[in-house]
Amino acid sequence: MAYQAEYIWIDGTEPTAKIRSKTKIIHKDAPATVADLPIWGFDGSSTNQATGDKSDCVLKPVFMCPDPIRGGDNVLVMCEVFLVNDTPHPTNTRAALREVADKYAAQEPMFGIEQEYTFFKGGRPYGFPETGFPAPQGGYYCGVGADEIFGRDVVEAHTEACLEAGLEISGINAEVMVGQWEYQIGPLGPLDASDQIWVSRWLLYRIAEEFDVMVTLDAKPVKGDWNGAGAHTNFSTKAMREDGGWDKIIAGCEALGKKADLHIANYGHDIESRLTGAHETQRYDQFSYGVSDRGASIRIPWQCEIDRKGYLEDRRPNANCDPYVVTRLMVDTICGELA
Numbered sequence: 001m002a003y004q005a006e007y008i009w010i011d012g013t014e015p016t017a018k019i020r021s022k023t024k025i026i027h028k029d030a031p032a033t034v035a036d037l038p039i040w041g042f043d044g045s046s047t048n049q050a051t052g053d054k055s056d057c058v059l060k061p062v063f064m065c066p067d068p069i070r071g072g073d074n075v076l077v078m079c080e081v082f083l084v085n086d087t088p089h090p091t092n093t094r095a096a097l098r099e100v101a102d103k104y105a106a107q108e109p110m111f112g113i114e115q116e117y118t119f120f121k122g123g124r125p126y127g128f129p130e131t132g133f134p135a136p137q138g139g140y141y142c143g144v145g146a147d148e149i150f151g152r153d154v155v156e157a158h159t160e161a162c163l164e165a166g167l168e169i170s171g172i173n174a175e176v177m178v179g180q181w182e183y184q185i186g187p188l189g190p191l192d193a194s195d196q197i198w199v200s201r202w203l204l205y206r207i208a209e210e211f212d213v214m215v216t217l218d219a220k221p222v223k224g225d226w227n228g229a230g231a232h233t234n235f236s237t238k239a240m241r242e243d244g245g246w247d248k249i250i251a252g253c254e255a256l257g258k259k260a261d262l263h264i265a266n267y268g269h270d271i272e273s274r275l276t277g278a279h280e281t282q283r284y285d286q287f288s289y290g291v292s293d294r295g296a297s298i299r300i301p302w303q304c305e306i307d308r309k310g311y312l313e314d315r316r317p318n319a320n321c322d323p324y325v326v327t328r329l330m331v332d333t334i335c336g337e338l339a
Contacts, residue, residue, distance in 0.1 A: 020047055257289070
């Protein structure tokens with residue numbers, strides 16, 4: 001027996017890392033767990049992770065799911081990148097998250113990440129005319145109809161693929177700008193949420209190939225009076241979710257405010273273009289939180305105020321953020337304050 005394992009990893013491209021993958025043919029029975037998968041090497045000099053004279057890097061499988069594209073016993077494999085001396089590569093942001101997640105595991109941090117993205121076709125956002133601009137944004141959000149919605153066939157195929165892969169996709173919707181969409185992953189712990197965002201991004205890129213459509217996670221794909229693309233990150237701890245959790249939610253917001261600059265610096269490239277104070281954002285150089293306030297840095301859903309427990313939504317991360325970095329910072333900042 002043999003199966004195909006698609007090894008996926010994050011490269012060293014700056015300012016925004018890219019997803020890479022390659023296929024390993026394994027002449028064994030299908031793996032029962034990710035621990036059954038072997039390590040594998042790659043040429044780091046071609047991924048901005050090594051020099052040509054010391055080019056070998058190592059892929060260590062950490063997350064596995066069924067491959068919904070190839071089907072059968074084939075699998076998708078998320079990997080961490082290591083050096084040949086068995087230490088995490090400097091670009092391996094998951095390794096740092098592992099340490100923080102373990103440190104604060106008792107607080108049971110949970111995440112739901114809202115991944116926005118934009119389709120491009122023919123060198124322009126999908127749905128934009130060849131010259132000029134479409135109607136102003138607004139009607140496209142959760143819209144229906146061929147005059148407002150573009151790319152639904154890709155979205156439906158991606159959603160089905162995520163479900164077949166066993167990913168915790170919890171919703172999809174058309175977004176405010178034409179050609180822009182969103183899906184949500186979670187609620188999950190920090191490592192699982194981040195792994196699944198990366199795998200779901202890989203699936204999105206891969207499936208869009210079949211439709212000759214390009215996907216971008218750029219924070220501000222179209223300049224001017226158009227929404228940017230974010231990865232709003234919903235967060236809670238066990239104490240926040242339990243009765244009396246309201247005070248913990250407020251404490252979490254206050255903790256994020258104390259380290260606002262650190263978070264902004266690590267929430268994705270070109271964040272200044274997106275967080276302008278317009279288009280449902282707070283400015284990147286200001287911090288605020290409020291109930292139902294989509295113009296705040298942190299939004300607390302109205303139901304949480306009524307229930308006096310729940311979660312908070314950090315609206316600052318870019319669509320192109322590294323979820324391993326975002327979840328690590330949020331856990332470290334909030335759980336460190338609540339410890």
